[in-house]
Amino acid sequence: MRTPPRRAGTAPISDSGSLTIMLVVLVLVTLGGAALIVDGGRAMAARRHAANTAEAAARFAVAEQSLASGFDADTAVAVALDHAARAGVAAVDVDVAVRTGPTGEPEVVVTITERRTTVFLALGGAEVLTVRASGAATFVYDT
Amino acid sequence: MPVPSMTHEARDRGVVTPVEMMFVLVFLLASVAFLGFLGRLHAAGVQVANTSQAAARAASLAPDADEGRRAAQATVDASSLGTRCRPSPVAELAWQPSSNGSWQGGSVTVTVSCAVANDELSGIWTPGSRTLRGSDTQPIDRYQR
Numbered sequence: 079m080r081t082p083p084r085r086a087g088t089a090p091i092s093d094s095g096s097l098t099i100m101l102v103v104l105v106l107v108t109l110g111g112a113a114l115i116v117d118g119g120r121a122m123a124a125r126r127h128a129a130n131t132a133e134a135a136a137r138f139a140v141a142e143q144s145l146a147s148g149f150d151a152d153t154a155v156a157v158a159l160d161h162a163a164r165a166g167v168a169a170v171d172v173d174v175a176v177r178t179g180p181t182g183e184p185e186v187v188v189t190i191t192e193r194r195t196t197v198f199l200a201l202g203g204a205e206v207l208t209v210r211a212s213g214a215a216t217f218v219y220d221t
Numbered sequence: 222m223p224v225p226s227m228t229h230e231a232r233d234r235g236v237v238t239p240v241e242m243m244f245v246l247v248f249l250l251a252s253v254a255f256l257g258f259l260g261r262l263h264a265a266g267v268q269v270a271n272t273s274q275a276a277a278r279a280a281s282l283a284p285d286a287d288e289g290r291r292a293a294q295a296t297v298d299a300s301s302l303g304t305r306c307r308p309s310p311v312a313e314l315a316w317q318p319s320s321n322g323s324w325q326g327g328s329v330t331v332t333v334s335c336a337v338a339n340d341e342l343s344g345i346w347t348p349g350s351r352t353l354r355g356s357d358t359q360p361i362d363r364y365q366r
Binding site for chain 2: 100101104107108111112115116119122123126127130131134135137138141142161164165166
């Protein structure tokens with residue numbers, strides 16, 4: 079098929095839109111990279127904060143036990159929740175479990191959930207990132 | 222069957238002219254600079270968060286609040302933040318006492334502040350700076366002496 083002749087005073091239409099498509103692709107790549115860096119970074123930071131807080135809460139739950147009366151699970155849970163609150167984590171986002179560890183000693187496992195609002199992923203509909211991390215500490219009473 | 226001769230418009234189909242390519246190149250370079258800025262900003266934030274955690278841990282091992290403050294600042298001074306922050310990074314310590322009011326059994330929070338010049342983040346001359354803050358809370362062993 080022969081390309082219709084161009085009329086004087088009109089713009090060529092054969093290559094129109096090629097730059098636009100390229101720019102759209104570049105904008106999408108840039109937004110994707112920014113989402114990876116910013117929102118991925120926020121998720122990693124939240125996970126690290128959750129892990130730090132969980133480990134510290136578990137350690138605190140064990141360290142606050144009485145050497146005289148031994149391990150008390152209710153105290154451990156209360157202390158872990160108290161430390162999480164001091165670190166700025168709401169009690170509803172903290173899960174404390176007391177179980178018997180591999181060595182037969184009591185073990186406190188704290189799991190913390192944190193949420194972060196997204197910046198670039200919000201453009202795709204994901205407005206909140208949820209991360210979860212756990213920390214454990216074992217009560218060892220060494221005489 | 223005669224082959225139709227190609228018109229100028231047909232030969233141009235899908236071809237980007239040098240002027241258009243310049244637009245794309247400028248946009249590409251700006252995108253790379255923007256992503257680099259975000260990446261360095263995130264890396265600096267992670268560094269500040271890591272340092273605040275180490276400083277809080279060091280403070281929680283001190284026998285009292287004054288020693289804890291010194292330990293936290295010493296940890297921050299020993300970190301690699303000194304090469305990134307202008308002026309030097311600062312550690313602020315706050316602590317909550319235990320139920321009987323003592324340092325032992327309480328918790329300590331260290332907040333590290335670090336001002337980073339924008340041109341270090343962007344890689345090119347940029348005015349101003351950004352202040353990054355990171356904090357971490359650690360329990361103090363009730364049997365700590």
